[in-house]
Amino acid sequence: MTTTVESVAPRPRRGLELLLLLLAIAIVLLAWVSVDLNRSGTVPANIVPVAGGLVLLAVVVHVVLRWRAAYADPVLLPITTCLNGLGLVMIHRLDLAAGRLGADGNAYRQIIWTAVAVALAIAVVVVLRDHRLLRRFTYWSLLIGFVLLVLPLLPGLGRTVNGSRIWIGIGGMSFQPGEFAKIALAVFFAGYLVEARDVLSLAGKKVLGFTFPRGRDLGPILVAWVLAVLVLVFENDLGTALLFFGLFVAMLYVATERVSWIAIGLALFAAAVAFALSTFSHFQTRVTLWLDPFSASSLERSDQLAKGLWGMGAGGLTGTGLGAGRPYLTPFADSDFIFPSLGEELGLFGAVAIIVLYLLFVERGIRTALGVRDGFGKLLAIGLSFSVAFQVFIVIGGVTRVIPLTGLTTPFLSLGGSSLLANWVIMTILLRISDQARRPMPDVVLPPSRGGAAAEATQVVKLP
Amino acid sequence: MNAPVRRLSVVIALLFVTLLVASTSIQFFQSQSLAAMAANKRTLLDNYSRERGGIMVAGKPIAESVAVKDQYKWLRTYPSAELYSQVTGFYSFAVGNPYGLEHAADGLLTGQADTLFVRRVTDLITGRQTSGATIELTINPKAQQAADQALGKSRGAVVALDPKTGAILAMVSHPQYDPNALASHDFGKAAKAWEKLSTNPDKPFLNRTIDDLYPPGSTFKVVTAAAALENGIVTDANSQVPGPAVLDLPLTDATLPTENRQPCGPGDKTTLVHALEISCNTAFGSLGMQLGGEKLRAQAAKFGFGDTLSIPMRVVPSSVPADLNAPQAAQSAIGQYDVRTTPLQMAMVAAGIANQGRVMTPYLVGRVRSADLDIISGAPQPQELSQAVSTRTADIVKNMMVSVVDHGSGARAQIPGVRVAGKTGTAQHDPKQPPHAWFISFAPADDPKVAVAVIVEDGGVTRSEVGGGRVAAPIARAVMEAVLGR
Incomplete structure (x- = not known):
């Protein structure tokens, strides 16, 4: 096999994006209409304004991208639109089942949040001209991320929901600051690691074939670990702790290319989990429920996992059809358990399609990380992609009994404004980085004194 | 940094594969077993x-x-x-x-x-x-209503069978x-x-005819009499049997008295038919000892004791305990000790005697139709459960039971112009409570159309056979009259 090296003239592919975007909207509208057809036998009366509004919203983002990020990845926005839309349809469907109509409905609030998220995305595309600007805020990001993470612990502000203290309440609104901490910490990790990677990857002692870092270089991972343990212990939230620590270890590994960091990370996390398991009954309960959700004593304690599984089982291969199943029997059917809800009504085929949509999203993120030229962008893109992938794994793995259930939101699908906003921002930053990655190199006029092979224009390497 | 990104992407791919496998497992392979779980409200x-x-x-x-x-x-x-x-x-x-x-x-x-x-x-x-x-x-609505009315406010159960087929004609359990x-x-x-x-302490949700076990009391003497005849201990209704006022039980200090503490006949002897008419405890107690526990148990098993029937509801199996010693056999022969039976089982005993010794398998469901009234399955063929006793034994016991109604403790079951066979019972179950009143019967004796078992909980009078005769027999008569159209 030979690898051909050639220059590829990058194409913006905005036309493809528009096509996929219209397809995504068509899927969402079809899903919405079938909910109403199955429940009341009529096409929703407001189909024309809603369809028009959706197309308008999508086209606005599309136009902004043409204007400000013409080379951005063409698949991310359609996938986001499709997932966001399917989430809305399921939330609307559960509203109908609960008799919440119009402005009382969760779907109504979620639509407003969607519009806010789109506006925020446009703002980010317009304001953030180059993702490298974020590097200036490396240490600010650490501070912001840390504050957001510990905010729920403040008395009077934090709210405990389902045993996890990961919410804050301001006025009548509640918010999950952890969702934004995810972005801030990814920015910090990327900025910090791109500077520290040489030290972290080169210095060290070799033991059993692995190169282990020097004691003093262990500082950052220990800080991240302590932060994760704090979240674990004081916010009772294994999911968030797992997500942040996993994100840090993954980015550390990418920055240093040293497997020993993963080994150290896993060992530290295992120790934390073992400690939590032996100390807190809350975690023991979760593990018991995970191992045997159907025993009488488990059902007595919490039957939500069992109900979700029964729902997915009821869906079978093809599903009951949207609006024709009973996802409303499962608690949190529109947030933590929205995946089983969709699985019940869309069947295994629908569930697989949703997982594949996430996979494609993450794949576009990884491709962006591979393509972008600066280290900071690479780390940020892989960090954000990994955070989405890992969060999907933790939450869907939780409801499908791969791992114990924890309280994370399903990106783009779940009911809840903070999650939606944060994930749209993640998508937008990936769009911005991908724009950089795919944009053709400007023709640089090289000063004569710095000529030579090193200054040749970088070529895009294309595999056959 | 591209090499670790690629390696990390393999890990990410594995995570997603796990999710795909888990979803497939739940929605395809486990779909059936999840649906079959009892707690699944869907x-x-x-x-x-x-x-x-x-x-x-x-x-x-x-x-x-x-x-x-x-x-x-x-x-x-x-x-x-x-x-x-x-x-x-x-x-x-x-x-x-x-x-x-x-x-x-x-x-x-x-x-x-x-x-x-x-x-x-x-x-x-x-x-x-x-x-x-x-x-x-197979229920006969008139019999059902008659049984319900006759039982009135008492706790108890009534079950009626067609002795020739095993079809259940009435099934009433109080309270409702x-x-x-x-x-x-x-x-x-x-x-x-x-x-x-x-x-509710009275457990109305129980179907007392099949879900609850009672001591059968003296109605079980029918089984003892049948066993004694089948095993040649007595030859016919007029055979002499012992009938002392008190039967001394070996191995123990206990004794088994007759109800009125009088001998059942002159010279402490009586005939089998008279012993049944007056429900003589000592006579049947001594027959039980002569038979021994195993033969008594074997005879009961032939009537269906120990079988798990489904009619299609599950019937709790009635039982005679194994390994009875002599005093226990004596107690069991009069339906005490640990003999336990459902009312349906006692109705099957009566029906078996009525049907020349052949016990038919009881059933409740006749024809089955589809929603559009096509017949899916016709009335089931009657099935023989067992030949409990020979025709001759059945004939002797039948005539003795007719005698019980005509001259003995079951007089209140008489129906003018119809030969009725029956046996009373008074079963002690709790020293502080009055005993249960029992009556089993069938009619007409020579061409049986209906066999009935009646139990009225706590309906008897202590140390008297009048409970079964006074309280339970009229209920049985009402049901028999309803079936016979009288």
Whole structure:
């Protein structure tokens, strides 16, 4: 096999994006209409304004991208639109089942949040001209991320929901600051690691074939670990702790290319989990429920996992059809358990399609990380992609009994404004980085004194 | 940094593969087993949204699904309210597990039974909504009503059989309840009704004819007499048997007295038929000792003791304990010690004697029809459970039982112009409570149309056989009259 090296003239592919975007909207509208057809036998009366509004919203983002990020990845926005839309349809469907109509409905609030998220995305595309600007805020990001993470612990502000203290309440609104901490910490990790990677990857002692870092270089991972343990212990939230620590270890590994960091990370996390398991009954309960959700004593304690599984089982291969199943029997059917809800009504085929949509999203993120030229962008893109992938794994793995259930939101699908906003921002930053990655190199006029092979224009390497 | 990104992407791919495998496992491979879990309300709701078959007695529904305009589509109603409560049981979302026929015949009623497979396939092809089969019961509504009225406010049970086929003609258990309250779609109301029902100390949800075990008392002397005849210990009704005032039980200090503490006949001797007429404890106690526990147990087993029947509801097996010593055999021979029986089992004893010694397998379900009234299966062929005794023995015991009604303790079961055979019983169960009153009978003795067992809980009078004769026999007579059209 030979690898051909050639220059590829990058194409913006905005036309493809528009096509996929219209397809995504068509899927969402079809899903919405079938909910109403199955429940009341009529096409929703407001189909024309809603369809028009959706197309308008999508086209606005599309136009902004043409204007400000013409080379951005063409698949991310359609996938986001499709997932966001399917989430809305399921939330609307559960509203109908609960008799919440119009402005009382969760779907109504979620639509407003969607519009806010789109506006925020446009703002980010317009304001953030180059993702490298974020590097200036490396240490600010650490501070912001840390504050957001510990905010729920403040008395009077934090709210405990389902045993996890990961919410804050301001006025009548509640918010999950952890969702934004995810972005801030990814920015910090990327900025910090791109500077520290040489030290972290080169210095060290070799033991059993692995190169282990020097004691003093262990500082950052220990800080991240302590932060994760704090979240674990004081916010009772294994999911968030797992997500942040996993994100840090993954980015550390990418920055240093040293497997020993993963080994150290896993060992530290295992120790934390073992400690939590032996100390807190809350975690023991979760593990018991995970191992045997159907025993009488488990059902007595919490039957939500069992109900979700029964729902997915009821869906079978093809599903009951949207609006024709009973996802409303499962608690949190529109947030933590929205995946089983969709699985019940869309069947295994629908569930697989949703997982594949996430996979494609993450794949576009990884491709962006591979393509972008600066280290900071690479780390940020892989960090954000990994955070989405890992969060999907933790939450869907939780409801499908791969791992114990924890309280994370399903990106783009779940009911809840903070999650939606944060994930749209993640998508937008990936769009911005991908724009950089795919944009053709400007023709640089090289000063004569710095000529030579090193200054040749970088070529895009294309595999056959 | 691209190499670690690629390696990390392999890890990410593995994470997603795990999710795909888990979803496939749940939604494809485990779909059936998840649906079969008892606690899964979705399965229950699925069954609710399908039209459930009716349960019919003499052409009238005693349980039917009525279309309603709520999310469950079909409301289960019981038009006779209390009369058939333990027969139909109830089908309740609030309670979960159904009771009675609603449980035992669930496959037919939902249309999911194996016998309905072909019909389901055609439904699938023609796009017709699968609906349950309607089942017709063998119950005679007049007998059912007569039994219900005669039992009145007493706790107890009445069960009537056609001795020649085993068809159940009446099945009444008191106290009753209204299954409509439990089937209500107002789940709060239904749950409250169940709470009230399930905590009632009298346990109305039990079908006392098949779910509850009682000491049979003196009605069991019919089995003892049959065993003694079959094993040649006595030869006919007029054979001499011992009848002292008190029977000394070996191995123990205990004694077994007659009820009035008088000898049953002159010279402490009596005939078998007289012993049965006056229900002489010492006579049957000594027969029991002569027979020994095993022969008594074997005879009882031939009448069906120890069998687990489904009619299609499960019948709790009646029992005579194994390894009885002599005093225990004596006690067991008069239906005390640890002999335990359902009223249905005692009706089968009476029916077996009536039907020349052949005990027929009892059954409740006759024809089964589809929702569009096609007959799916006709009335079942009567099946012999066992030949409990020889025709000759059956004949002797029958005549002795006629004598019990004509001259003995069962006089209140007499029906003018009809030869009625019967046996009273008074079963002690708790020293602080009055004994249970029993009566088993069949009529007409020579061409039996109906065999009945009646028990009235705590209905007897201590140390007197009058309980069974005074309280239970008139109930049996009312049921027999209803069947015979008198």
